Amino acid sequence: MTMKTFKLRIYPNATQRLQFERNFGMCRFVWNELLNMQTKRHENGGKYVNEFGMNYLLKPLKQEYPWLKEADATSLLGVSHNLHLAFQKLFKAHAGYPKFKAKRFARPAYRSNAVNGNIALVDEAHIRLPKVGMIRFRAGQLPKGKIKTATVVRSRVGKYYVLVAADVEISSWQNADASVGIDMGVADLVITSDGKKYVTKRFDKALAKKKHYWEKRLARRRRQAEKEIAWDKQLKVVAPRQLSDFKNYMKAKVMVAKYSEKVANQRHDYLQKISTELVSKYDVIKLEDLKTKGLLRNHNLARAIANQSWRELRLMLEYKAAWYGKKVVSVLPYKTSQRCSKCGYDDGKHELNVREWTCPRCHTHHDRDINAAKNILAA
Numbered sequence: 001m002t003m004k005t006f007k008l009r010i011y012p013n014a015t016q017r018l019q020f021e022r023n024f025g026m027c028r029f030v031w032n033e034l035l036n037m038q039t040k041r042h043e044n045g046g047k048y049v050n051e052f053g054m055n056y057l058l059k060p061l062k063q064e065y066p067w068l069k070e071a072d073a074t075s076l077l078g079v080s081h082n083l084h085l086a087f088q089k090l091f092k093a094h095a096g097y098p099k100f101k102a103k104r105f106a107r108p109a110y111r112s113n114a115v116n117g118n119i120a121l122v123d124e125a126h127i128r129l130p131k132v133g134m135i136r137f138r139a140g141q142l143p144k145g146k147i148k149t150a151t152v153v154r155s156r157v158g159k160y161y162v163l164v165a166a167d168v169e170i171s172s173w174q175n176a177d178a179s180v181g182i183d184m185g186v187a188d189l190v191i192t193s194d195g196k197k198y199v200t201k202r203f204d205k206a207l208a209k210k211k212h213y214w215e216k217r218l219a220r221r222r223r224q225a226e227k228e229i230a231w232d233k234q235l236k237v238v239a240p241r242q243l244s245d246f247k248n249y250m251k252a253k254v255m256v257a258k259y260s261e262k263v264a265n266q267r268h269d270y271l272q273k274i275s276t277e278l279v280s281k282y283d284v285i286k287l288e289d290l291k292t293k294g295l296l297r298n299h300n301l302a303r304a305i306a307n308q309s310w311r312e313l314r315l316m317l318e319y320k321a322a323w324y325g326k327k328v329v330s331v332l333p334y335k336t337s338q339r340c341s342k343c344g345y346d347d348g349k350h351e352l353n354v355r356e357w358t359c360p361r362c363h364t365h366h367d368r369d370i371n372a373a374k375n376i377l378a379a
Helices: 014-043 051-064 066-070 073-093 208-234 247-281 302-308 310-323 368-378
Strands: 002-011 109-113 120-123 126-129 133-138 146-154 160-168 179-184 188-192 197-199 284-288 327-331 356-358 365-367
Touching: 002 310, 014 051, 014 066, 014 073, 014 109, 014 146, 051 066, 051 073, 073 109, 126 146, 126 160, 179 247, 179 368, 188 247, 188 368, 208 247, 247 310, 284 310, 284 368, 302 310, 310 327, 365 368
Parallel strands: 179 284, 284 327
Antiparallel strands: 002 133, 002 160, 109 146, 120 126, 126 133, 146 160, 179 188, 188 197, 356 365
16 A cells, blocks of 8 residues: 545635634644743753643643634644654754744645544545535546545645545556666756657746736835835824735735746646656666755856756656656766766766767767766666
């Protein structure tokens, strides 16, 4: 059995949207309360309270704040679980101390656990969720198997989604008895050792003009709104307006987020298609272990490199390979583009504008990227 997540676009009514928003806020409130408790205990020399201890503290917290009982109970248990994981990363991975969540910046999401059939597919167009009941949805692929959790998320443009995690039985694909080396680049996104190139698609440039149109208006409307807020404070208005009270500003903000989301969706879809094709064709996939953080310091190529999403593609290849019984191997990219794949001669470092070169020893003419892919396969 393999855990697989299905993304469903849901269409809640006004009452259900209100319940979602309240649940988002309650989970954020509980996170801040538990984190504050842990911080105070540390300052006073107390010991860390583990996940089970935090679960036990939810009961007195509900007695102090009765409105917390309106939230899905399992979603509050998910908060203590996530906070425990955050502290585990602090102790083991040194990821930094957990932060308090502000309403402006916190991701609007909460996770419910499947208990006694509280999460279930009613039919091909409706799903039942705790506290909100039946909701209409649309999806490219219906959830299968035993449902474990459901995570409700609201995007920046106001769309609601539910991520359903379920245990499914995935049958392995037939072995192709083939291996491939993959070189990742900027001019071409993926270059295989077989000589096939998957071109780079600049989705961000295709929508750049439309997005910039609304970015200019967003900046202008924000400046105007901040001036009016400052006037309210000078006049000592009892309840000065907030940025969210200005409808034109909020409209521009949503439009900018809309185009950003569209670019991300297009890029994600393109990477899904490439990764599925590679996993279906090859049993062993070797790719470069690129350090993107260092490459982004090149300001001439930083935007193009960020658009490639090499890390996202690698993650897709890894989890799909695990599903279907294939293998993904990471290789150090040391000298892969300057060493001859035929005789092994090191021709020295080549500038980025050198896309083809001839080996001085064996006189083999190389395409820079395909040669690198062949060296990755042989590594």
